[in-house]
Amino acid sequence: MAKNRIDTILAQLGNRSETVTGAVSAPIYLSTAYRHAGIGESTGYDYTRTKNPTRLIVEEAIAALEGADQGFAFSSGMAAIQTIMALFKSGDELIVSKDLYGGTYRLFEEEWRKYGLVFHYDDFTSEAETVSLINENTKAIFLETPTNPLMQETSISALSEIARKHDLLLIVDNTFYTPVLQRPIEEGADIVIHSATKYLGGHNDVLAGLVCAKGQELCEKLAAHQNAIGAVLSPFDSWLLLRGMKTLSLRMAKHQENARELARFLAELPEVADVLYPGRGGMLSFRIQKEEWVNPFLKNLQLICFAESLGGVESFITYPATQTHADIPEEVRIQNGVCNRLLRFSVGIEDVEDLKEDLKQALKAAAKGDR
């Protein structure tokens, strides 16, 4: 499988996995228990929390796509991160992205701090600054690139050199780019995380998290924690994810084409102050001129959904201040650039002209004071 190119791997996911009937779409194995012929005669499957044939297909898929040794599927992106945190112990320190997803920030600050983990926030713009945060307790660097919602890219390979030198784990959240656009393991990361709810699933119909890792010892630990904590992805949701992943490459190409076009379009509208777009992927953010336009703009959108989440076929606009980043204290949030005029746009795969018209009319109406 590893010899094939990414589009081929995606299209073929699950095919040839079922040898009895020849089913092309992988079966959904709901069975929780697996019969043993006798003592010590396991088929390799015992209990679905430990290993499930449907889940195994997505787990092997993410490992193949990311160039990792083993993959793990979880009931949400947050459950994936939670399980990874079980690798650490009280007193350990992590250096993490400053411009972090609000849910991850909340998990770190409100939950893991209780258990004695220490988090240092860094924007990763200066290697010297990053190195200065490392001490004998530092165990990992946890990175989102591009960041959410400010869309700043960080060099994974530069950080992986630092991580290697100081014997740190490099953990990269690859949700925004997916392995179609970025493969962190190839750049030296040890663990890659996905909220597979987003682009990998791609249809706003399944909540899921994926993790993959490099190195046998690390993979064994992750497998043990996945089984012990039990926050695994169900077979049905594994199948939905698998089904979504088959079109990942096609969807990503269209998301990106639309996003590039809309980044240019938005930058020229008088109601828009600035556009944050790294040049690739389907996510962009923009600031409008006045905070009081935000609500009327959202209310006047006719096509684009005002909703949390991202990465689906439908276009979504999110207001980080009250949605994804509501758990970050306001002064920290605004200092980080997530101001009250900032909107995050998950560009869908609709016809780009329709999206343009919707944005234009809603912005005009907001500026005119229409409700």
Add this chain to the structure above:
Amino acid sequence: MSNQWSFQTKLLHNHHKYDPVTGAVSVPIQHASTFHQKTLDQSPEFDYSRSGNPTRKALEEAIAELEGGARGFAFASGMAAISTAFLLLSSGDHVLVTEDVYGGTYRIVADVLSRFGIEYTFVDMTDLNEVEANIRPNTKVIYIETPSNPLLKITDIRAVVKLAKKYGCLTFVDNTFMTPALQRPLDLGADVVLHSATKFLAGHSDCLAGLAVVKDEKLGEELYKLQNAFGAVLGPHDCWLVLRGLKTLQVRLNQSTETALQLAKFLQNHSSVRKVYYPGLDGHAGADIHRKQSGGAGAVLSFELKDEKAVKTLASNIELPVFAVSLGAVESILSYPAKMSHAAMPKEEREKRGITDGLLRLSVGLESFEDLRRDLQHGLDKILA
């Protein structure tokens, strides 16, 4: 009004008996991961599926009502429910756990929580003096399984709750073996009830799920925050499968319990069997307490054969019970705790708890008693041959 209905009726008639928009009598499966928000001003009930999902809500409300609690929570597995509930603790806290706890719970407490500064002691929960003697100033939770797994030891829930209250601890009860159809720990004073809903609640060996119910709203808020923050939630399709299974919970459990008692008596009288553990048998330690705090002996029993060789002989000569891990299904399941549910426990710890190499656990399903008896008899007779 619904408070007057019996448990069996409540299983079928609750707030979610029909969909308010379409009238559908089966709760719709809402796969949406996110929800359209009309305006910035109102905070909608559902915004993101990890934080709240309509199908999951139906299940969470159903189990809360059945257990008599303030709030229910659905998780990706029983262990996800237990792991999340344990995170109500902080570094420096201490937890008292029943010594013959499920192997997976043992692993979380001994291998994972301990690394984050949560202390633990395993005690014989049936010995109240031992329980009290092991409570420390920093003890925050007393964790019970009754009947325990796999030896069906009975803990007096009311008595432990009394001790817990005296020392300001919370009581957690794993109610997987009994379900609220037979035992309602919150009514007996417990604070948190936990379930591997994979077992009797869902009941069909087709869905991995965990549930938690808390007695009061304040604890409910805390557990909700953890559920949302960690995100180990149950998917909508699986929520629906559990809801579907719940409808037949009472009839399944009644039938299996009746067969289990008959099988326990049969096993007691077979010369290949050294000992039978089943709370429905008069000689079973704690049977009186069990009768006072629950409505039946349940569908799980354990029995001891001479050694591993006898176990192998039985396993290879029976046709009906599937030889597998797990329990609580429509199919009878025969498990070998030493190598399955309790494999995570070190051998000396395991044997100290009476989980010997000859012990088997039988989860009695819905097959006819006569067929199960004949099948077991055939296997047990072979051991003598």
